[in-house]
């Protein structure tokens with residue numbers, strides 16, 4: 419798309435977009451750290467995630483203020499309106515992702531992962547983390563490139579994450595049944611899985627937002643059915 | 652019995668058809684000033700009791716198009732028009748049409764408020780008198796009051812009816828012009844940038860008025876404010892270099908226009 423006649427308008431929109439991309443990068447970094455923590459029960463790193471979350475929140479707030487001011491001063495239209503309006507939602511979604519990573523870290527700091535003695539579940543949680551990471555980075559790539567194909571993929575593959583998640587829940591449940599004495603060490607794993615699944619939900623939300631910015635189309639369940647039909651053979 | 656039901660259904664269908672039909676229908680409209688073409692093959696339908704905004708960069712032909720609807724272009728010597736403009740299914744360029752009568756059905760409000768150099772009262776009474784609408788003074792008084800009330804101006808001028816129209820503020824003058832336009836009970840009101848010389852409060856009053864008027868009138872408004880188009884109109888038409896580029900639901904034009912040129916214009920990328 420060509421530039422605005424008023425170049426400072428372009429600068430404002432770029433600041434908002436760049437801010438969100440940076441915010442996304444911080445969330446992705448936090449997710450990478452979550453993976454490390456799960457593998458190594460690294461409490462120092464967990465503390466670092468909690469500390470870094472402030473940065474994500476600050477960034478989110480500054481994006482919201484910028485979007486607010488742009489709405490007031492430019493009254494954007496069409497693509498610009500979709501971009502600025504969606505920036506507010508997107509910063510909220512990313513902020514929640516940050517909160518989830520922080521929540522995971524807090525759970526881990528409270529106890530000792532090794533006491534759960536569930537290497538398989540930890541491995542599944544790592545898989546879930548990777549899957550969520552992948553989805554989030556795909557939608558963020560789309561957002562940065564102003565494309566929407568990857569977002570559509572992520573949006574319609576959300577149930578894969580759901581199924582990994584419910585498998586993990588079953589696994590933990592079975593563990594609790596067979597080792598009731600380890601329940602206190604096992605319950606945090608429940609929460610970690612839940613947090614990760616929620617990050618996955620946010621990735622889906624961001625996919626919707628990105629799709630809306632790029633195409634002006636609102637994704638609905640009807641659309642989902644259509645996509646499913648197109649991809650089933 | 653069956654017959655009656657069929658008849659009822661027929662009447663219902665007819666009404667439905669009539670409802671969907673455009674009040675103003677333009678097809679293949681070309682306009683020339685001498686040999687310079689200003690509008691190219693414009694096809695545009697305007698629905699009854701709706702507000703339609705015409706937007707587009709300066710010189711794209713919005714005012715020219717507006718003037719096709721009430722044959723104001725006739726007054727411009729160099730101007731010629733081709734194509735078909737129908738109002739209520741009637742070709743308005745048919746030689747049998749009485750232009751004075753046609754213009755009585757179509758009120759027009761201009762960019763600069765242009766009250767006549769007469770009293771507030773006479774400004775409003777002028778049209779009805781011209782068309783021989785009232786003989787009786789008290790009927791005329793009623794008409795003047797009603798028009799001023801509808802234009803949202805009555806309370807501000809009811810004690811100044813004999814003062815010159817030009818003594819009012821710009822925003823009041825513009826509402827006086829609207830009162831003057833609606834005094835002849837038109838079906839259609841054409842507005843050419845009616846708010847461009849008004850402050851935000853006067854603009855808001857005109858916009859509020861447009862909202863109220865659209866219940867009874869079909870309004871077509873030229874505006875340079877995309878936000879105003881978004882606020883007041885149900886349909887928006889985008890013109891560029893004499894061509895109608897895109898027309899659609901106003902919401903779609905500012906949310907997600909189909910045409911790249913429309914998008915560039917409404918987002919301020921037109922250069």
Ligand SMILES: Nc1ncnc2c1ncn2[C@@H]1O[C@H](COP(=O)(O)OP(=O)(O)OP(=O)(O)O)[C@@H](O)[C@H]1O
Nearest residue numbers: 684689707708709710711712713714715716727729
């Ligand atoms: N009376 C006239 N004689 C000759 N050319 C004219 C006349 N009126 C308009 N034009 C030309 O026709 C074209 C369309 O003009 P028009 O006034 O319809 O544009 P517009 O969209 O209303 O612009 P603006 O937003 O500046 O009012 C322009 O190129 C203009 O120069």
Ligand SMILES: [Mg+2]
Nearest residue numbers: 713714715843
């Ligand atoms: Mg004009």
